[in-house]
Amino acid sequence: MPTLLRPHAGVATALALLAQAAAAAEPEVQWLRYELPPLYITQGPLQDRGVLDQALARLLPRLAGYQHRIVTVPPKRMEASLRSLPNACAFGMLKNAERESFLTFSTPFPIHVAPGLMVRRADLAALAPLRDARGRLSLQGWLNNPELKLGLAEGRAYGAAVDDVIAALPAGRVERLSSQNPALNLLRMLELGRVDGVLMLPFEPAALAAAHGLKLDELRLLALVEQTTARHGHVACARGELGAAIVRRANTVLAEPAWQQGLSSGSASP
Template identity: 75%
Template sequence: MLFPRLSLVAAFALLAQTAQGAPEAEPEVLWLRYELPPLYITEGPMQGRGVLDQALGRLLPRLKGLRHRIVTVPPKRLEASLRDLPNACAFGMLRNAERETFLTFSIPFPIHSAPGLMVREADLPRLSALRDAKGRLSLQGWLNDPDLKLGQAEGRAYGAAVDDLVAALPARRVERVSSQNPALNLLRMLERGRVDGVLMLPFEPRALAATHGVKLNGLRLLPLVEQPTARQGHVACSRSELGAEVIKRANVVLAEPQMQTGYSSGSRPSDRP
């Protein structure tokens, strides 16, 4: 299947609206995603075989009476597209207070992937007092140092506890990157000393090392005290009549035991049916 880029999103929305105007046409739902291997793989020989790609592939045939189109967008445009397009949804979204103002969420399902803070190994000695017996870092304690600057991908959510801590920071303390591959840019900024720590999911450094030859020597990803090991993912849709209907139907499917077994970023595509 060909996954179009953001430049075609508006065209898809127009087509969907036209189709909905026809008496017998099924309404079209746009499922937005971006490159985030191994959860979503949007290009290359493994295209469409990410962990959440496959879970979405099991969900969509169960949502009868709807047409579905999967659209790839840059990370910085995901939330804006969900705001602007009344027929837009996303699979695997985290729920937070800001998103609740413009999105409707399904019941949760577990995603076994918790964010950590990537730091320079040279800084580890002065962080020892902030780490517990399991080696987890207190993000609150780290953020209490007014001289430290945090890097994160713009538009990304990391879980309610982490998001709330970051939201309380003054703008000058956070470097938000909105490029096509923000994780890659953030790692380079960390290496060059432009930021002091970067929020990342555990699979992102490995993926960047494999796909872009990033050298991880001298960097360390620390798990966080504030973040549980499993996050709650959701189907999220625009606040519209169609969005509410999609969520209603998705809830029936997501309540089934096989959809509640959890999705792990460490799983290979072949690990799940």
């Protein structure tokens, strides 16, 4: 019977060190996210079980050769980090002209959730002339009243059409919040009359009400004329060799029919 040779302890240690060195040599990619249930859930009993959390968990094993680290940041710091960190990426991000100047974007995948404007129910009658036959509100028409103030989350994109309308506003017309949970604070500001309307995604009010005991009876979310129901999310990485390589690999995965189907139902973007 042949004798089984066991590696000398020194050899085993050397092999382990080599394996560690090989892992350490793999470039690290930081995947940035912020609290946005049900897309990203960063705390509580459902932590990491958001729609995009789970999709990202499926994607990362397909991007071998890198060390992947998921990092939770406030919304405002997320975009600043994507600008400054050469190894930063985000999953499910909307594309706009400003972001294209410092990010490399993957091919798009469809998103079927569009933002609306949350207003006080007491204001609905005055808004009737600004709504079309389908009940959608003209955001531009609403903002033509210089006395109205808009609330939104700092660093967030709402889709190119809505973002263009916001970009044309003077700073004093917009209340931008950058807290850990800006949507919650914006709803409270709307109730108190500190803002007159808040941009939100359709799933946010109910999720916030359930988590924080909010009463939404006196508020109403209106769909917007400017925004179609279909948008597109992307893998977005800081411009550079590393980001371009990650995006190329992601494009291969995103092109698979199973991914297109899985990401097209009920998803939205930061």
